[in-house]
Amino acid sequence: MSDNTEINPDLDTTTRPAPVIMPGHTFKSVTDKIASIALGRRTPMGWIIGFGISFMVFMVMMYTLGYLVMTGVGIWGNNQPVGWAFDIINLVWWIGIGHAGTLISAILLLLRQDWRTSINRFAEAMTLFAVACAGLFPLFHTGRPWLAYWMFPVPNTMGMWPQFRSPLMWDVFAISTYASVSAVFWFIGLIPDFATLRDRAKKHSAKVIYGMLAMGWRGSARHWHNYETAYLILAGLATPLVISVHSVISFDFTVGIIPGWHATIFPPYFVAGAIYAGFAMVLMLAIPIRRWYGLEDFITMRHLKNMSKIMLASGLIVAYGYMMETFTAWYSGNQFEDYMIKNRFKGPYAFWYWTLIACNVIVPQLLWIKRFRNSIASLFTVSVVISIGMWLERFIIIPVSLHRDFLPGSWGMYSPTEWDWSMYIGTIGFFVMLLFLFVRFVPMISIFEMRTILPQAEVKEAQ
């Protein structure tokens, strides 16, 4: 181990990428900095205001859900011929956002990308909260959420059994698996940090609560051994989930034969879109959080730049998907496919299609420019634009494909009602509220993993 704690930041900057943790930190300063946010006695005023606002928006969601259950799904705008609209758009949008969290925590761990360390914790939290928001939509779209357990293969006296040939059933399993694995992965990663908080807590109640969450962690060699094994296995399990969940979501559409839905490229293109939207959301969260809590030393420009590069790459795959859809619509020589694209280009929703192209294809090309990637304000703006673009993409795919399919006699228009909007906005409030609770009570950056990437922790071992 080297005792050289001071590293000249200008050293070798040409060959070395920017550091993943700013120089000058020690084991103690890292622990102090992160733990104090969760253990601090005084709740900052900004937190109270932010939490209050998001709580009120969350209440809008609760009110909508109450009214929805009392009245029925007829309060939503979807009706023949557009049977799927905001409920599915928002499901896909939220699930997609969650993907970046799993990608960061599992795939980047397996690829030994140490820069993931400071962002994986809150990216995983974001995954969980996004999945929670996503799950609400199909759950309430069933109309009778209290009978949702019918979707599981539970033997019952009514002789009911799930229709396993339906992709909607695959969704039930894909999403519930994803939610459980993500939750377990997140919690296991938290155990050593909960123990740190337990040991540092001053208040009795905090000691008890964090103590229970730490599950008796003592930091012994055996604990660490088991921990590392479990974490790696879970990372291995979570990796295929990054791909499978959104692929199954895409099967909801592709297994049908609606023009605009039935395209073989959908599975990888949906996955790329999910990663795209997810990284946009991670950036949208990371940028303000590092600022407000003064975490610029831990979430450095290197993180923001790497994420913007992943965003650019996944965005290009999404653009490739649009291109192949358009080319194939013509190449297929199928009149319905051909009309589907013409309807997107020039139909009643053409304005939204071109907005989507601007948001998802044109604006993100700015990320090729280095100066642009180095500007935090621009990264934040482009992330917001991509989030909007990815929402519009699902709008174009779902209702716009449904509103004009084969028979002109059964065409119709779709417009969302105020309840569609209040449900959607309400879930944003729910998501933000959960995030506020998370940053206040849970160490939002993994303390012990940050300590391992300090230069002091580097152990040179002989082979």
Place this chain on the structure above:
Amino acid sequence: MSEITAIAPPELDRFRQRALYTGIIALLACGVGAVYDRQQFFRSYLLAFVFWIGIALGCFAILMVQHLSGGAWGLVIRRVLEGATRTFPLLLLLFIPLLFGMTGLYTWAQPQAAQNPLLQHKAPYLNVTFFIARAAFYFAVWLAVSFFLNRWSAEQDRTREESVTRRMQNISGPGLLLYGLTTTFASIDWVMSLEPEWFSTIFGMLFMGGQAISAMSFVIAVVVLLASTKPMSDILAPRHLHDLGKLLLAFIMIWAYFSFSQFLIIYAGNLPEEITWYVHRLRGPWRYIGLGLVIFHFALPFLLLLSRDLKRSGRWLATLAVAVLVMRLVDLFWLMAPDFHEGTFHLHWMDLALPLGLGGVWLWFFASQLKSRPILPLGDPALAEAISAHEGH
């Protein structure tokens, strides 16, 4: 660093000669075959060409990924990848004979296509002039980008300058984009349009996934072969092989994922214009080849590559890689040959002889290219760390 004498081993010369002789003999036999069955010659020739250019294109893509991502695995195989990309001039030469067989290969290039309204609709894209123009464009892109990557890599050896490394990184981003676009349309032109009524939006990606497997298997086989003698035997460590094996596993999974997605979607939709393609491939003996792909192109290599010991053993990994490479040829055969016979099974001796013939010539050319440069990128700033005994990352 300086004690490394990274000169290609003399064994490479023997390999080169053998490859060339095998290639020439096989090609002569096929030349005789062409006299008797000209149409079959071109069919087998297309199969062989698509197989070998797949390796070169896959290496081209992995080379650029490696410039962008870094990592020790990329440095030990860099010269093999570069050697494969320097075969594009030869591949361009090998492409030219196909132009003489186009009317036999592609129904859209035949005069009776004018009677088919669907092919009339596609004629602005599927016509001989535009086909050749596009192929010229693809080759121009591949030749240009690979030219600069190779030139700068040689410059890096000499000057060891930082700016050269950055230049290679800068060209790799746009280069990958161009690779994706050109390979997609090349896959549509050369393979998908063999059954011109059929279409699938994922086809380009599926094709690129296959190329990645071909290239990674090829590279593994080559580095393990090189490691049988000095200097590579001192350098190639189990951890490098471990990473290469993991990448091969990942590519195999991606390929299986694309293939399964395409199959499931078309199967579930069951639309006449799409399902016909699978009907041709799932009838008679074709079905067993398809099933063989599931087992030997995916399931078996997948399970074997999960083993850490196998990935770290050069001999085992290389054996598996060669087997996977053979399955790549079977996969391409299954993708292409059923279109020529409306789904009835047909295997001609030239389907084996021509891949061997073109492969012999291609391998000879590749080995000459490999030999012409140090076996490691000596000027790369990350090389010392990549080949040090220290198990770091």
